[in-house]
Amino acid sequence: MTTLADALRRATRDTPDRVLVRDDAVTLTCAGLLGQATALAHALLRRMPVGSVVSFTVPNWHEAAVIYLGATLAGMVVNPILPSLRDHELAFILADAGSRAIFIPETFAGHDYVAMLDRVRAGLADPPEVVVLRGDPGGHPAFDPLLTEPGTGTLPDLDPTGTRMVLYTSGTTGRPKGVLHSHDSLAALIAQLGRYWRVEPGDTFLVPSPIAHIGGSIYAFECPLLLGTEAVLMQRWDPDAAVALMREHRCTHMAGATPFLTGLLDAAQRAGTRLPDLKVFICGGASVPPSLIRTAAEYFENTAVSRVYGSTEVPVTTVGSLDDVERAADTDGRPGIAEVVLVDGEIRARGPQMFTGYLHAEDDAGSFDEAGFFRTGDLGRWTADGHLVVTGRAKDIIIRNGENISPKEVEDVLVTHPAISEAAVVGVPDPRTGERACAVLVAAQPAGLDTAALREFLQDRGLATFKAPEQVVWVEALPKNDAGKVLKHRIRAALQEGT
Structure with a gap:
């Protein structure tokens, strides 16, 4: 290499x-x-x-x-x-x-x-x-x-196998860990993008995602040299400015978390453009509502819009489903060059793009299984045709009265309500049930939705009664990191301080 x-x-x-x-x-x-x-x-x-x-x-x-x-x-x-x-x-x-x-x-x-x-x-x-x-x-x-x-x-x-980058994880469940990547691991990752994401020499990526994240860094620094692309950098996310830049530079690719796709879609509609040069939008890094993928794919008629799944440790574990909008919306896609297995529901992955280990050897202990698969801590399931569906984090599961509730499943339905712009469902301690589910919501329009109304809405959409939140809190915005990932640990802390 x-x-x-x-x-x-x-x-x-x-x-x-x-x-x-x-x-x-x-x-x-x-x-x-x-x-x-x-x-x-x-x-x-x-x-x-x-x-x-x-x-x-x-x-x-x-x-x-x-x-x-x-x-x-x-x-x-x-x-x-x-x-x-x-x-x-x-x-x-x-x-x-x-x-x-x-x-x-x-x-x-x-x-x-x-x-x-x-x-x-x-x-x-x-x-x-x-x-x-x-x-x-x-x-x-x-x-x-x-x-x-x-x-x-x-x-x-x-040395292509030597360490050339260390990125720190967010540390939401403990102290941050230094993730090590080599020339070889990053080159394998970029080759995968070229193979699966319709990247050709001369294509242009808009890069609003932070360059200190694995996604932003590879689109800004690696793809231009290894795939022959160009990177247009944005120092702050501004959806209207993003649309203008994409039109000016005829951007063909963009990747980002849910807020980036939501903002781009709204801004493009305001500008009256369907961004005809945009070939691919990759959405990951946070919970992605299936309804958003369908709406964006319908509006950006020349664009393949897809969910994907990955981590700093095993970037782009799945490559999405660019040829099937239903699979792109309802699943996180097929694995690309990574091998993915489920063990007791936990997603485990290994592949040539996998990190070489953590900075401190003690952090490697328990992070890999005996076959060398990275233990992601995420939960998932396979569809009949081999697509992965990420159902949440092992630590994110709410256990109420002995029943497991996947917050992502409930969130995906909540955001289809016209009065709800964003939703985060978290578990907070409850002396009676062990945990209670709280829906923290951002309003799309004024509404007087309460727990009873949301319960009825969820039941009408086919969710089991026990999955309905007992508590509803309306906020102006959800706390997020720079990549758009909702910081649920901060939400839980704020809710517990208020109880």
């Missing part, structure tokens, strides 16, 4: 002026990215040894591609971090990963990152060097001068 560094050099040799990445300020060609990334690689090697961890907490800016490829060319381990994380999370990740450098903006979305990193560094025994993008560096090195430092020496040879 070759490395991403090899792919960048080959692309520059063959198509030096081809656009790889663009944001609202800068367009990077193959030659331009190689030049800047090479300069940064030399700057990094003057400051730290090969194999060091290089972190960045940067919005979807073109500079992130330079950092990603620069660290790769230098033989470093790149560590993307969500810009939404703050002191506590950053301190943990930087110390846990042993990061030697971190790239940050001066400010973004009203937050002072320089002041935050000064606080974080003060509490670390071995703090990383801070490099500041787009603004006053506040006494730290600035990013742009690193790209003009004279480069000397040769860059290291890279």
Whole structure:
């Protein structure tokens, strides 16, 4: 196998002026990215040894591609971090990963990152060097001068099987874990996308998903080099702006969680366009209502819209069902290059795109079965024709009076009610039943729905009576992470504080 560094050099040799990445300020060609990334690689090697961890907490800016490829060319381990994380999370990740450098903006979305990193560094025994993008560096090195430092020496040879990226899981059920990927695991993943998602050289991905997530990073940095695509980056999700960008750049692909598809659909309808260039929309990363897939597929008449399933550990475990809208809506698709088995209802997966392990060996214990399958902790079932249906998380099952309730099943029905925009069903402790089910809802229109009305609605749709929530709470918005995943642990905590 070759490395991403090899792919960048080959692309520059063959198509030096081809656009790889663009944001609202800068367009990077193959030659331009190689030049800047090479300069940064030399700057990094003057400051730290090969194999060091290089972190960045940067919005979807073109500079992130330079950092990603620069660290790769230098033989470093790149560590993307969500810009939404703050002191506590950053301190943990930087110390846990042993990061030697971190790239940050001066400010973004009203937050002072320089002041935050000064606080974080003060509490670390071995703090990383801070490099500041787009603004006053506040006494730290600035990013742009690193790209003009004279480069000397040769860059290291890279091992395709070696670790080149560490991504941290959200840590909603405990401390975050560092997930390790190699050139080989990511290359296998990208080859799968090219095979199953109708990706051709010259296609264009709109990338509003955070580049610090596995999805955003592969669409922004890997696909342009390994599949010949272009990435259009959005630093903030704005559905109307997304539609305008997709029309301007004739975007063919987009992937994101439920809020991205919902927003894009609404904005396209407002703009009176069906986005005829859009070939594929992949929806995953959160609970995806089947009704949304059907509505979007009908409206975007040239587009295959499909649910998929995966994780940071085994990205794109299933590849969707791009040729069958019913399967695309009602299932999470067929496995692609991964092997998937169900053991007592738990989804287990292994494949060439699987991570090489966690940063700390003790985290691997219990994460794999004796056959080497990753134990996802998710529950699922097979359809008769071999499609996977994810029914929820093992920890997300509500057990009331001894009966198991799958929140996702109830949520998928609730969001078909015209008065409900979004729904999250969670279990909270109850002294009588063990747990009670609470539906936390976002209104699509003013309505006086109460538990009795929702119970009747669910029963009319064929759900068993015991699955109806006993409690209904209306909120303006559900708490989510940057990838659009609903943070149910925060919902549960808020409900329990209120009881």
